[in-house]
Amino acid sequence: MNANPPRTASSYPGVAVTPLPRGWRSGGHGLPAVTAPRTPDPADPLLAHGGGRASGVHPGEEPATAVRAEDGLATGGHAGEGPAGDGERGEGVPSPLVTAPPPEPEPGEPGPATADPAATPQPETAAPGDPAEATDSREGEVDDASVPTGVQATPRRAAAPGEWHGIVLVTGTDTEVGKTISTAAVAAAAQAEGLRVAVIKPGQTGTVTGAPTDAEVVTRLAGPDTVKTLAEYPEPLAPLAAAKVAELPPLELYEVVDAIRAEADKHDLVLVEGAGGLLVPMGLRPGGDVWTFADLATALGASVLVVARAGLGTLNHTALTLEALSRRGVPAKVILGAWPAEPELVHWANLSELVPHLVGALPAGAGSMDPGVFRRSAPGWLTPALHGVLDNWRVWAEEAG
Ligand SMILES: Nc1ncnc2c1ncn2[C@@H]1O[C@H](COP(=O)(O)OP(=O)(O)OP(=O)(O)O)[C@@H](O)[C@H]1O
Ligand SMILES: C[C@H](N)[C@H](N)CCCCCC(=O)O
Numbered sequence: 001m002n003a004n005p006p007r008t009a010s011s012y013p014g015v016a017v018t019p020l021p022r023g024w025r026s027g028g029h030g031l032p033a034v035t036a037p038r039t040p041d042p043a044d045p046l047l048a049h050g051g052g053r054a055s056g057v058h059p060g061e062e063p064a065t066a067v068r069a070e071d072g073l074a075t076g077g078h079a080g081e082g083p084a085g086d087g088e089r090g091e092g093v094p095s096p097l098v099t100a101p102p103p104e105p106e107p108g109e110p111g112p113a114t115a116d117p118a119a120t121p122q123p124e125t126a127a128p129g130d131p132a133e134a135t136d137s138r139e140g141e142v143d144d145a146s147v148p149t150g151v152q153a154t155p156r157r158a159a160a161p162g163e164w165h166g167i168v169l170v171t172g173t174d175t176e177v178g179k180t181i182s183t184a185a186v187a188a189a190a191q192a193e194g195l196r197v198a199v200i201k202p203g204q205t206g207t208v209t210g211a212p213t214d215a216e217v218v219t220r221l222a223g224p225d226t227v228k229t230l231a232e233y234p235e236p237l238a239p240l241a242a243a244k245v246a247e248l249p250p251l252e253l254y255e256v257v258d259a260i261r262a263e264a265d266k267h268d269l270v271l272v273e274g275a276g277g278l279l280v281p282m283g284l285r286p287g288g289d290v291w292t293f294a295d296l297a298t299a300l301g302a303s304v305l306v307v308a309r310a311g312l313g314t315l316n317h318t319a320l321t322l323e324a325l326s327r328r329g330v331p332a333k334v335i336l337g338a339w340p341a342e343p344e345l346v347h348w349a350n351l352s353e354l355v356p357h358l359v360g361a362l363p364a365g366a367g368s369m370d371p372g373v374f375r376r377s378a379p380g381w382l383t384p385a386l387h388g389v390l391d392n393w394r395v396w397a398e399e400a401g
């Protein structure tokens, strides 16, 4: 006898109106949404991986002040309860996922550029460490350690809390979770809204395998205005390890920051895809210390999308990633990279836990779609926060289940 019989969405907490199973408490407990946000502690070694600066908190600002996420979702509720705001995580209960607001746009900042439909997307690749690809954002700086936190970290076009314009980083709970497909979906939805979109892959590893690069996949599926890879390494390893074994220059944090900011000057949305998960060693700082994708997020003051699996094990991986971002004061939301065609008990259970964090869910197989179908479908997989039209998880679950 099957202990976990298939169920419909309407029988699951968080996406349903039916009562919870006995003893079931839903709504993301165990995930950081129910914990108070940590105030970033400059002495916290996690805030300064490899001895680098801890940023994301700006001079004169109160760090990690919690505000409620505004993502336009009529969700986040619990079984037998109404939409978000009801129940134990009710109105006035702060979400730690939107913490220190990103900095205000600089005075005189130009508005969003108009879309250029004539632009031809072309993946570009710079040689690792190619100085022509990224000017040094640290020009004129004195010493890395003496620079006040965040002074150089102001993005050209910052997004307000809960908004996903400007520079947005895409990480995952692991490698092979659907970061590239999700990046393509967000790019497609944003382009459909008329935004000029760039996608940047700082470190592409595993080129020796002959598989399409992430830039090629994004170009095929979404065709953003600009797609760039900053460095390619042959072996399928973390970028820093791949650079070492190939004896190629590792990615340098501030060259990557500059390359991303340069695209932010020319686009409304710059999606930056990491490699593997949040704390994968990406490259070296000028002083020789390791930097991670989390360091890139704090250096840019950017929000982060976390692409997660839908199946067993995702709650822990997602909670760990969100906690690491929360303690750095980085706003974050979650996308399910591949929702199965035939979801089982575990998928519905995980969905109910993750709904308060979710801003998107892609169907498994989306990456194999015809690009035209992919582009037309993408807005339906994403909430309005990500330029999509998905505004009710219960309705989505009924259709997806
Ligand atoms: N929604 C999806 N539809 C189709 N294929 C998918 C989907 N999500 C993931 N995949 C497949 O799973 C694999 C991993 O996906 P993807 O390349 O997006 O991973 P990733 O998280 O970007 O990994 P990496 O760390 O290597 O960049 C790929 O082979 C991809 O084709
Ligand atoms: C090659 C692979 N597909 C990714 N691009 C790199 C993943 C690095 C993961 C490192 C790790 O967490 O152990």
Ligand SMILES: [Mg+2]
Pocket: 179, 180, 181, 214, 273
């Ligand atoms: Mg990828």
